[in-house]
Amino acid sequence: MLRYALERLLTAIPTLLLLITLAFFLIRLAPGGPFDAERALSPEIEQNLNQLYHLDEPLPLQYFRYLGQILRLDFGPSFQYRDWTVNQLIAQGFPVSLTIGGLALLLGLLAGVLIGMLAALRQNHWLDYLLMSLAMAGLSIPAFVLAPILVLLFAVHFGWLPAGGWEWRLQYMLLPILTLAMPLVAYVARLTRASMIEVMRTGFIRTARAKGLPLHQIVLRHAWKPALLPVVSYLGPAAAAVITGSVVIEKIFTIPGLGTYFVQGALNRDYTLVLGVVIFYGMLIILFNLLVDLLYAWMDPQIHLDSREGY
């Protein structure tokens, strides 16, 4: 197990390096500099600014300087938010994004698994059809369509919840979490249903039935573990989807999270901020995937920890 973990950790390093390199050079390809927005900068000032941020150096030198910074987990100063470092901006926005995203992920998994199991145990029953139609709707209605409708309903019409903004209170979190979790619930439910149906047909479940174990015990003791394997391997993409989704959700509900900073940064060509956020989230996803791999190895007795030929 330890060796496997170490090996996975080692493959994470080239991944991270590629991420940083790609992001760094891609953003330098973009026309327009970070100081374009300000009008009437005199050439001297612009030169000074470029010097201050090392933008006058040759690109390879800038690249290695940046790599060195990242090693020290220092994302540098922000170009647009003066007096702020990217680290400070991340420290400001990320707790908000993490709270919403984490709770949405948790809700999506719990609700999705429960719905999927229920549908599988009632396969081809009206309840199954109903739940799966709802799941299909959940996949087809984008969050940014659902969110305004929910706002219209619960905030404007009933006035139960605030329409947007942010405070560390449940009322402010409820709608964002619900809309963020919805596509996840739908996808996880479909995933769970399919694999649960397959598991319930296998020999060891038939054995459990033959010896007269009641259904709830079959599910709780035997079926859940193999049935959840596809869900576990979906966790990585799920986390990425939540992070992506949070960008839109934060915009709709005007939440000051990291996604908001990112979109602003992209529009303003705030090199360091955009790079910082991409790399920060990339690291997060890589770390999360590592944890998921370990969880998978623990859950699936058939996985071969030493060989990585698992396609």
Place this chain on the structure above:
Amino acid sequence: MGRLGDWRQRRQHNRRRSLWRDALGRLLRNRAALLASVLLLLILLLVTAGPLLSPWDAEIPDWDKASMPPDLSSRHWFGTDAIGRDLFVRVLEGGRVSLLVALLATLVSLVIGVSYGAVAGYFGGRLDAMMMRLVDILYAMPFLFFVILLMVIFQRNILLIFIAIGAINWLDMARIVRGQTMSLRHRGFVQAAEAIGVQPGFIISRHIVPNLLGVVVVYATLTIPQIMLMESFLSFLGLGVQEPATSLGALVSDGAQEMQTAPWTLLFPASLLALTLFCFNFIGDGLRDALDPREHL
């Protein structure tokens, strides 16, 4: 005669049941997929020919008639938007742009994914291991963030952006195609071709790829809604299609801002978007079940 004839008939009957015929039969029995196909055809017809039915133009504003609710007598069937443009024509325009862009990006991702996966699966060995390790690494990239970077680079040229999205979004396709190719390459017809000295490139393009058609069609049908979602997502953030051109995502974004005073500006584009995605998802599901009747997600 009797028994033998029966047997012959049955044998002939069995022989006619090819993979595709079976698949078609299963697809036709899947009512949801069938209904979705008909609906999708209607949508395609409407977005291409629909604007001809209306006397209004998608880009000419009429300030006297801003934010008018749907009205049959003036032939503003879906009402007008905040600056008085006819919403019916705009929604259909937007639908056409969204669909076109999704089809194009899917095509790009298909070409890259199929050739990459077929090459990796056919040659196997170290090349395959290297190519698939690269796919693994690319999987861990925060995809959307790169798209936003591309957005900044291409100055919101919508076509280039979606070619770029297609160029990033081929990983799933490559994995699936690789797996299929690996099972195909040990089949008799491929080995026969190898035995008579056919070049690998020719084997891949003539023998492997045509046999991948089934999976490719299924995953293409499932990729189109993904990319439509992505397009509307970007347009919603203000990073996609720019005025006066429009797309469903841009229309939903506009509509969401005025939903309290003019709910129809949200309702119509949102419904068309959801309906189209719904159709593609159902058809993709149906095709997958039809071609491979094992249980899937």
